[in-house]
Amino acid sequence: MPSPVMPTSRNGNDQEPPAAVRAVGLRKSYGDKLVLDGIDLSIPTGTVFALLGPNGAGKTTVVKILSTLVSADAGDIHVGGHDLAADPQAARAAIGVTGQFSAVDGLITGEENMLLMADLHHLSRSEGRRTAAELLERFDLTEAARKPASTYSGGMKRRLDIAMTLVGNPRIIFLDEPTTGLDPRSRHSMWRIIRELVSGGVTVFLTTQYLEEADELADRIALLSNGRIAAEGSADELKRLVPGGHVRLRFSDPSAYRSAALALHEGTGDDEALSLRIPSDGSQRELRAVLDRLAAAGIEADELTVHTPDLDDVFFALTGDTDVPSQTREEVR
Template sequence: MPSSVMSTSNSVGGPQSPAAVSTIGLRKSYGDKTVLDGIDLNIPAGSVFALLGPNGAGKTTVVKILSTLITADGGQAQVAGHDVATSPDGVRAAIGVTGQFSAVDSLITGEENMLLMADLHHLSRRGGRQVAAELLERFDLTEAAKKPASTYSGGMKRRLDIAMTLVGSPRIIFLDEPTTGLDPRSRHSMWGIVRELVADGVTVFLTTQYLEEADELADRIAVLDGGKIAAEGTAEELKRLVPGGHVRLRFSDPAAYRSAASALREAGRDDEALALRIPSDGSQRELRSLLDRLDAAGMEADELTVHTPDLDDVFFALTGGTGRPNPTEEAAR
């Protein structure tokens, strides 16, 4: 993987700073099985990027390459401006990684876990204790700091894991299935932590089995299938890729309903509910066009609702229904 500076640019302001994470043609195989078949990514700093994919799609393999745990067979990748192949130390100094399997040592206390991480980052004794105390307080773990981590709940261990990751003040954090096995309350707490990280300017690269999680957190989402990026965009952009979106118009006046049905001949009719269903991607342009047509005909619906596919629909459509991600994805990698 030769070194290359990959940056974005525009015609007005000239070159911009490199993306937080960027890859071109990333490839990886295990034996005769191709796991990654030319992956291109460009992730702006200070954003949340979510990578979705079915079992064995290669999500964890991408994270391992970008965090320098394994090497790619081809292509280029930069993290925080450092080439992962030629400057792995620079990458490691800029990132934090939290996997689906916690790095917490359950035999020692939460505080001892934090201080051990501070030692690994070569912080002074005083500096390490200060950072540990601040992070334990931030993640609501001060009360449990002196207790063995084995007594922590799953949510507490995950918070401690992320707190340990932050000891080195990383600007880019890879969260590989961060809420796997957590109850809904702990999962929502973790979402709050992710939002706080981004508010502080941290870039978050997220892989998740929960489509709702990607929808809730990610600025951009990529769907990985068959070793390739099947689609990438915002959640709303991805939802518009899948057929089934429509606008529903409901009328209380039967005469107005019949007039609208005549004017909108492409609409599906529900005579009992006095409702029309017009195929639409839900975009502002299509909605404006529909409203203009109603205005031109002198008609006004009593209720207008937009229905778009959700990320579940997108996921199954783009991956051919090969199964939603789960917590054991690529555990053997």
């Protein structure tokens, strides 16, 4: 099995922008409970990074440390190019954080919440109003803007929360479990918002318990388990780390099916469906080997499909965890 840790940077490219977040040897304990046991992260600017892990893995702790809310016991951390130990204020100016617990004040309206944030960012009155109106519009909250936030649905509150985070125009955004508790429609709308942010050049660091969410959104995913990064890579790279991938060949001609089974030796056949299942990591090299052997035997399959394991397989294989809420089938919580 290849090493579970994938390279995090494209080597030899001088044009590459500096990492938005870089941490080396991040460690944190609460009392005698070790939560982070030496974590390295490197997140390229303008990408989505997902930190994935079950309850209590330490995801929020990582977000709190990177956003200067909690200090690390050890580690060299740069956020937005600023050394967190030397200049936390500069790092803070570059970031926005939306935590699991909403910053929205339910007693005042959505608009008033936005204007409060504008005040905190020392925007002038007119600029504050313009920014608030723009963001409320962008997050589809204009109609509800004058209603108390306590009357908003979970999805609306979450959108307002992110809109408030954006008032200061941060270039790096930390979203701690942005879709936990949202229904499928709100979850998809949150995913659209996150994609739009990234297309505007923002770097998004998100934590999630949802494998599907990481698969949908993230350029790179890290699996946090027992205080360490158990694996890191793109969703496809991670899926290739675990067995379960295969190529399925289907035939309509029984004699072609039998010839293929002979030519390929390995795999399992389904005589009724006239299909062969050949173990494969889904890579071009392995696929070509299968096709070459079929071509050499003068056989053509009617259908070829490549099946790669999903992130659930990866998570269970690499962390041995069975406590991950699988919402891949769009469960509503």
